[in-house]
Amino acid sequence: MRYPRGARFAISRRVAMKFGAGALVGASVASEAGRDASATAEPTGPADRLTREQYDGLAALAERIWPGAVAAGALIYIDRALAGAYARDLASYRVVLAALDARAKQQFGERFAAVKGEQQDALLRALEADALGELRAANGPALFEMLRAHVMEGVLSDPVYGGNRDFAGWKDVGYPGPYRLYTKDEQTSTQPLHMPYRSIKDL
Amino acid sequence: MSTLPKKDVVIVGYGAAAGPVSLELAAAGYSVVVLERGPHLTTERDFQTGSFDSLRWAVRQEMVPGADIMPLTFRNRADQVAIPAPYRMASAVGGSSIHWSGQSWRFYEDDFRLRSALDAAYGKSGLADHLAADGAALADWPLAYRELEPFYDKVEYHIGIGGWPGNIAGAIRPLRSDEGNPFEAPRKRDYPFRPLRDNATDLVFREAALALGLKPFHVPTAITTEDWTSPYGISRNACTYCSYCMNYGCWNGSKGSSLVALLPAALKSGNFELRANAHVLRVNHRNGRAVSVTYIDGEGREQEQRGDIFILAAYSFQNVRLLLHSGIDGNGQVGKYFINRPEFHVSAAFDDRYLNGYAGPSVQRQAIDDFNGENAAEEKQRLGPDSFFVRGAAICSASQRLPLETYNDVPPDVPRWGAGYKAYLSQYLNRYLRVLAIAEPMPYEDCFIDLDPTHKDKYGVPAARVTRAVKTNELRMCRFIYDKIAALYRAAGAAKIWGRREPIAVASMVHDCGGLRMGAEPGRSATNRYGQLWTMPNLFVAGGALMPTMSGHNPTETIWALSYWQSAAILEKKLDLTDARRI
Numbered sequence: 001m002r003y004p005r006g007a008r009f010a011i012s013r014r015v016a017m018k019f020g021a022g023a024l025v026g027a028s029v030a031s032e033a034g035r036d037a038s039a040t041a042e043p044t045g046p047a048d049r050l051t052r053e054q055y056d057g058l059a060a061l062a063e064r065i066w067p068g069a070v071a072a073g074a075l076i077y078i079d080r081a082l083a084g085a086y087a088r089d090l091a092s093y094r095v096v097l098a099a100l101d102a103r104a105k106q107q108f109g110e111r112f113a114a115v116k117g118e119q120q121d122a123l124l125r126a127l128e129a130d131a132l133g134e135l136r137a138a139n140g141p142a143l144f145e146m147l148r149a150h151v152m153e154g155v156l157s158d159p160v161y162g163g164n165r166d167f168a169g170w171k172d173v174g175y176p177g178p179y180r181l182y183t184k185d186e187q188t189s190t191q192p193l194h195m196p197y198r199s200i201k202d203l
Numbered sequence: 204m205s206t207l208p209k210k211d212v213v214i215v216g217y218g219a220a221a222g223p224v225s226l227e228l229a230a231a232g233y234s235v236v237v238l239e240r241g242p243h244l245t246t247e248r249d250f251q252t253g254s255f256d257s258l259r260w261a262v263r264q265e266m267v268p269g270a271d272i273m274p275l276t277f278r279n280r281a282d283q284v285a286i287p288a289p290y291r292m293a294s295a296v297g298g299s300s301i302h303w304s305g306q307s308w309r310f311y312e313d314d315f316r317l318r319s320a321l322d323a324a325y326g327k328s329g330l331a332d333h334l335a336a337d338g339a340a341l342a343d344w345p346l347a348y349r350e351l352e353p354f355y356d357k358v359e360y361h362i363g364i365g366g367w368p369g370n371i372a373g374a375i376r377p378l379r380s381d382e383g384n385p386f387e388a389p390r391k392r393d394y395p396f397r398p399l400r401d402n403a404t405d406l407v408f409r410e411a412a413l414a415l416g417l418k419p420f421h422v423p424t425a426i427t428t429e430d431w432t433s434p435y436g437i438s439r440n441a442c443t444y445c446s447y448c449m450n451y452g453c454w455n456g457s458k459g460s461s462l463v464a465l466l467p468a469a470l471k472s473g474n475f476e477l478r479a480n481a482h483v484l485r486v487n488h489r490n491g492r493a494v495s496v497t498y499i500d501g502e503g504r505e506q507e508q509r510g511d512i513f514i515l516a517a518y519s520f521q522n523v524r525l526l527l528h529s530g531i532d533g534n535g536q537v538g539k540y541f542i543n544r545p546e547f548h549v550s551a552a553f554d555d556r557y558l559n560g561y562a563g564p565s566v567q568r569q570a571i572d573d574f575n576g577e578n579a580a581e582e583k584q585r586l587g588p589d590s591f592f593v594r595g596a597a598i599c600s601a602s603q604r605l606p607l608e609t610y611n612d613v614p615p616d617v618p619r620w621g622a623g624y625k626a627y628l629s630q631y632l633n634r635y636l637r638v639l640a641i642a643e644p645m646p647y648e649d650c651f652i653d654l655d656p657t658h659k660d661k662y663g664v665p666a667a668r669v670t671r672a673v674k675t676n677e678l679r680m681c682r683f684i685y686d687k688i689a690a691l692y693r694a695a696g697a698a699k700i701w702g703r704r705e706p707i708a709v710a711s712m713v714h715d716c717g718g719l720r721m722g723a724e725p726g727r728s729a730t731n732r733y734g735q736l737w738t739m740p741n742l743f744v745a746g747g748a749l750m751p752t753m754s755g756h757n758p759t760e761t762i763w764a765l766s767y768w769q770s771a772a773i774l775e776k777k778l779d780l781t782d783a784r785r786i
Contacts, residue, residue: 157258173632178255181443187402190556
């Protein structure tokens with residue numbers, strides 16, 4: 001099988017620095033340079049998917065769902081998914097990120113990515129509880145569940161999909177990755193197994 | 204449209220239900236063609252490495268067709284508008300027998316005569332009157348357990364089921380005092396090999412069950428635990444206890460499926476043609492006989508396949524949908540008495556130990572049957588008329604706690620996102636287990652499948668619409684079982700226990716049975732005891748849709764056994780292809 005390759009991903013340096021993800025911007029440049037033919041068949045660039053401001057909002061949101069999600073590459077995962085398997089969800093991303101920005105400006109005077117963490121949480125709770133009036137027709141809770149699921153997929157799926165960078169997500173929850181075999185001793189242990197982390201590409 | 208050369212037998216779908224009957228008929232010399240909607244995935248190409256990927260198979264569910272192919276809608280009552288609901292079964296050569304857990308039981312002896320058994324037990328006392336008030340449509344099967352026993356045996360020895368016997372011809376736990384299910388229906392002989400070994404989760408469950416005076420056992424599984432060659436000459440490797448089992452194709456060929464345990468033998472017969480990516484749209488019929496099916500092939504061309512015998516062996520929803528869309532309503536019986544389980548499980552987390560639930564297949568399971576069937580009849584009767592329920596549930600531990608499949612399963616006092624959520628998962632994901640209840644649902648007059656008036660697939664065929672609600676008996680049963688599971692967890696020293704004490708109804712709980720009830724007489728069932736449609740005697744149904752009632756055990760082994768039973772009836776000419784009443 002072929003895994004998606006050649007992610008193009010960029011968030012503003014300010015947001016990246018805020019989440020300690022300076023390496024991420026560099027990584028996106030590297031993958032731009034290394035783009036292969038299969039990747040150029042995808043949409044032509046981040047702007048085709050989300051605006052820089054929307055990526056900033058998404059990064060902030062991902063951090064509120066799972067602190068460390070951006071450093072773990074969750075946005076790279078989502079960006080690739082929006083170019084492929086989840087392309088149908090792109091419109092929903094635009095709608096919900098725009099709504100979060102609008103509500104943040106109205107309530108706190110700045111766009112979503114720029115307001116305080118507690119304020120972001122309050123906005124996300126409103127989205128989750130269907131209390132963002134402008135999203136009621138679009139089913140705010142379902143949009144929240146989708147965003148939450150995609151962030152968690154970015155944290156917990158195999159690194160070949162762009163997230164779970166250096167097994168950051170699996171290290172958080174103590175999952176070593178796919179193994180073809182477990183021994184009886186491993187299976188009956190009531191202590192952590194401390195197996196080396198590995199990806200499907202290591203099988 | 205082209206019309207293809209006629210075959211003796213045309214089979215729609217190649218999942219569990221089609222496997223035995225298609226092989227047996229082909230081996231006996233019938234020309235058989237199987238039209239399977241899904242692709243032909245293989246162990247070597249698709250599963251050997253590709254299976255180790257939760258995103259593909261568990262989250263994005265690459266084997267499960269979308270609403271453009273298999274639209275399903277759901278409502279609780281007939282006066283509601285149904286809304287789209289998720290479909291969960293695999294569409295591929297081998298069907299859901301590829302991505303199932305492998306839990307493989309026989310039904311109870313009294314599952315085959317549920318109406319009589321409950322009448323005898325509770326008819327006089329009126330204890331079970333809540334069933335009648337809810338419109339329960341109980342029935343006896345048109346065949347007895349002893350008639351199916353040889354075919355259960357054939358499944359176990361030909362497809363390969365591992366277990367400890369609990370009852371060999373009436374001798375309880377004949378081999379080891381603490382391993383087999385002492386409540387199981389009598390079997391003629393032992394299993395061909397043993398079940399999977401126990402893991403840390405199983406040991407927690409087992410010790411707690413023993414402490415409470417219950418009788419735990421390891422569930423029988425369709426997974427080879429030693430290198431094993433079936434009577435068909437098909438060799439399979441011993442399971443390596445990887446974790447990519449339920450939701451995944453087996454990397455190692457150990458998990459039994461129609462794909463790995465039956466298809467190679469069918470192909471070897473020389474009379475068996477498999478057409479994957481063949482999407483059947485309708486059954487064409489004339490003068491009360493099926494003459495052909497129309498399907499779209501892998502290149503998008505419409506084809507017509509003629510035949511003498513037709514067997515609808517797709518999933519329950521699709522079998523009903525195909526019949527209704529083809530204008531075959533079987534005296535108004537098609538789609539009636541749909542039965543599926545309520546969604547129900549209870550989880551726990553521990554402070555004092557790790558369980559490493561990610562390490563091992565889902566069906567490494569210890570179970571108890573102490574509260575299944577009528578095994579707890581006395582205790583249930585003591586509950587009084589407001590809490591009494593009939594039947595019960597197998598209760599079992601479940602492994603394969605992979606992160607992408609479990610990150611939503613957190614206690615209600617833990618936030619679902621943010622720092623508190625991350626802290627919880629980081630601390631407890633490997634200290635956590637889930638217990639499942641295989642709760643037996645009843646059939647009801649107002650639970651059924653029909654065609655949705657609005658939603659359609661991409662070919663314009665209406666969606667299957669499911670009407671189903673949780674009824675009194677299921678509600679009482681789940682409350683009771685929840686408390687039993689909680690007691691097990693407390694005995695095990697769990698730090699947190701959570702779950703849904705009150706079940707919810709869903710369109711598909713993967714054990715979706717009934718809808719094409721087999722029965723002893725036309726007018727109250729869709730087919731006779733061999734799955735032959737009363738109103739169209741050269742058209743058969745195979746699969747769980749035939750079941751008049753369900754069981755507190757998983758249905759797949761019974762689906763395979765019924766398929767062998769049907770093939771024997773056809774081969775031994777126990778039925779008449781011109782009159783379904785002449786049996």
